[in-house]
Amino acid sequence: MIIDKEYKLAEVDSRIFGSFIEHLGRAVYGGIFDPGHPSADEYGFRQDVTAMIQEIGVPIIRYPGGNFVSGYNWEDGVGPVKDRPKRLDLAWRATEPNEVGTNEFMRWAKTLNADVMMAVNLGTRGVDAARNLLEYCNHPSGSYYSDLRISHGFTKPHGIKTWCLGNEMDGSWQVGQKTAVEYGRLASETAKAMRLIDPSIELVACGSSFRSMPTYAEWEATVLDHTYEQVDYLSLHTYYGNADNDIANYLAKSLDMDYFIKEVIAVCDYIKAKKRSKKTMNLSFDEWNVWFHTIESDMKIEPWQVASSQLEDTYTFEDALMVGSMLITLLRNADRVKIACLAQLVNAIAPIMTVTGGPAWRQSIFYPYMHASVYGRGTVLRPIVVSPLYDSKEYTDVPMLDSVVVYNEETEELVIFAVNKSLEDSLLLECDIRGFEDYRVIQHSILENGNVKAVNNVYQQDAVIPHDGGDAKVVEGWIHASLPNLSWNMIRLQKTFA
Incomplete structure (x- = not known):
C-alpha cells in the first residue's frame, strides 16, 4: 500500500456512521425503553444501553421506520400517553402501544447528542400528514401544530434537519406500495410542501429496496426524473448473509455493495445530464447490515403481540468481518455516500442486545462499527493497493486485503482499517x-477468533472482542504489520513531536 496525504477522495460526513431505530420487535420496547429496568432514567429509557450507544458515537438515527412508517399515524404518538391509542402495526403484524413517540424519541436522541432522520408516511398517507409533522417538529410557535407541540411540553422546536420521504415504496411487502411514477409524483409534491414550511431541511427519496428488485435502476431513473431538483439524497438498502455457510463467498459480497453504489451513482449522473443540472445527487445508504439468521423463525411468531422477539440475529465472528468490509466500502465511497444507517441499533438485527429488565451486551459487529465511527472521521485518502486475489462461487478477483485509509488533519492522525x-x-x-x-x-487493534461461528451472548459477553496486540510498526517511512487470517484490523498512527 502507498499512502499520500495529497491523494484525497472526500471528507467523511459523520452521518455515514448513523444507525436506525424502528418500532419493530424489541428495538424500542424492552430495548432502548424499559421503564422497569434498574438503569431506567425518569423517562423510562435504559441508561446502560444509552452508554453503549455513546461508545459508538452514533451521529444520526433514522426513525420510526422502516416498513413501520408506511402505516404509522404520527399523531398517535404525541400528547398524554394515557390517551394514546393502541394500533395494529401491519408491517410487522404487531400491536403498537404508542408509549414512545416523536417527542420521547427526540428527547432521548438529545441525550446521545445524536440527530434524528425522521421518516414520513407516504404509504397510507401523504403530503398533508408530512407537512403537519414537520410543522409540529420544526416550526417555533404561532400555528396549530407548533402550538400543539408546545402544549405537549416541548417549547423549543426539535429542529430536525434530515427527512426520509417514505420507505421502500417499490416493495410488495410495503403498505401503500407504489409504482415509480406514483411515488415520484407524491415525493415531489411532498418535498415541495415541506420546503415551504422549512427551506433548510434535507430530503431523502426512496431508491430501490434492493439491488435485486425487478424494477431496479429504472425505478431510480423514474423517481429522480420527478424529484431531482426537490431532494438531496437517494436511498439504498441492502442486507447480506451466509445461509450457504461459504465464508469465502460471504466475505466477497462486499463487492456487491460496491457495485450497487457505483450503479446508483451512474443513474443519478444520467438524470443530472438529462436535466442539464448543476446539482450532484448524493446517496443515503440508510439500511445496511447482515441479516439472515432468524428469517425462518421470524415467520412463526404469533401475530399482534407487543414487542415480540423479532429479527434478533445472534451475530458470529464472521458476521463482524462482513460488517467491517461493508464499513470499509461505505468509506471508500465517501465522495457520494454521505449518510448511512446500520440497521438496526438495539435487539433487532443489532450490535447491542438486551434482556428486558436484565443485562445488555455488545454483539460481535459492535466492534468494527465502533472503531470506524470513533476513529474514521476526517478525510478518506486514495491509497494504491496491491493485494493477492481469490475467486469464490459468485465473485472473481476478490482482494484478500479489503482496506481504507482516513486522515484526520486536525488531530494529525492516520488510520488504516483492513480486513x-x-x-x-x-x-x-x-x-x-x-x-x-x-x-x-499508537494502536494496532485486531478482532480475530479461531472459531468463525463464535458469538457473544448474555452468558459469555466477551467471546468476540478486539485486542491491541497487533505488531504494526513504522521503520524508515514504511509500516510493517502482520494481519492474521480472517481478521479485522485498525492501525492508528499519530504525528510525534520532539
Whole structure:
C-alpha cells in the first residue's frame, strides 16, 4: 500500500456512521425503553444501553421506520400517553402501544447528542400528514401544530434537519406500495410542501429496496426524473448473509455493495445530464447490515403481540468481518455516500442486545462499527493497493486485503482499517507512508477468533472482542504489520513531536 496525504477522495460526513431505530420487535420496547429496568432514567429509557450507544458515537438515527412508517399515524404518538391509542402495526403484524413517540424519541436522541432522520408516511398517507409533522417538529410557535407541540411540553422546536420521504415504496411487502411514477409524483409534491414550511431541511427519496428488485435502476431513473431538483439524497438498502455457510463467498459480497453504489451513482449522473443540472445527487445508504439468521423463525411468531422477539440475529465472528468490509466500502465511497444507517441499533438485527429488565451486551459487529465511527472521521485518502486475489462461487478477483485509509488533519492522525479475507494465510502489510514524516503507530487493534461461528451472548459477553496486540510498526517511512487470517484490523498512527 502507498499512502499520500495529497491523494484525497472526500471528507467523511459523520452521518455515514448513523444507525436506525424502528418500532419493530424489541428495538424500542424492552430495548432502548424499559421503564422497569434498574438503569431506567425518569423517562423510562435504559441508561446502560444509552452508554453503549455513546461508545459508538452514533451521529444520526433514522426513525420510526422502516416498513413501520408506511402505516404509522404520527399523531398517535404525541400528547398524554394515557390517551394514546393502541394500533395494529401491519408491517410487522404487531400491536403498537404508542408509549414512545416523536417527542420521547427526540428527547432521548438529545441525550446521545445524536440527530434524528425522521421518516414520513407516504404509504397510507401523504403530503398533508408530512407537512403537519414537520410543522409540529420544526416550526417555533404561532400555528396549530407548533402550538400543539408546545402544549405537549416541548417549547423549543426539535429542529430536525434530515427527512426520509417514505420507505421502500417499490416493495410488495410495503403498505401503500407504489409504482415509480406514483411515488415520484407524491415525493415531489411532498418535498415541495415541506420546503415551504422549512427551506433548510434535507430530503431523502426512496431508491430501490434492493439491488435485486425487478424494477431496479429504472425505478431510480423514474423517481429522480420527478424529484431531482426537490431532494438531496437517494436511498439504498441492502442486507447480506451466509445461509450457504461459504465464508469465502460471504466475505466477497462486499463487492456487491460496491457495485450497487457505483450503479446508483451512474443513474443519478444520467438524470443530472438529462436535466442539464448543476446539482450532484448524493446517496443515503440508510439500511445496511447482515441479516439472515432468524428469517425462518421470524415467520412463526404469533401475530399482534407487543414487542415480540423479532429479527434478533445472534451475530458470529464472521458476521463482524462482513460488517467491517461493508464499513470499509461505505468509506471508500465517501465522495457520494454521505449518510448511512446500520440497521438496526438495539435487539433487532443489532450490535447491542438486551434482556428486558436484565443485562445488555455488545454483539460481535459492535466492534468494527465502533472503531470506524470513533476513529474514521476526517478525510478518506486514495491509497494504491496491491493485494493477492481469490475467486469464490459468485465473485472473481476478490482482494484478500479489503482496506481504507482516513486522515484526520486536525488531530494529525492516520488510520488504516483492513480486513484480511484469507481463510488460511496472514498478510504482511507493507505500507509506504513517507509523506507522513514523524508518524508512529499508537494502536494496532485486531478482532480475530479461531472459531468463525463464535458469538457473544448474555452468558459469555466477551467471546468476540478486539485486542491491541497487533505488531504494526513504522521503520524508515514504511509500516510493517502482520494481519492474521480472517481478521479485522485498525492501525492508528499519530504525528510525534520532539
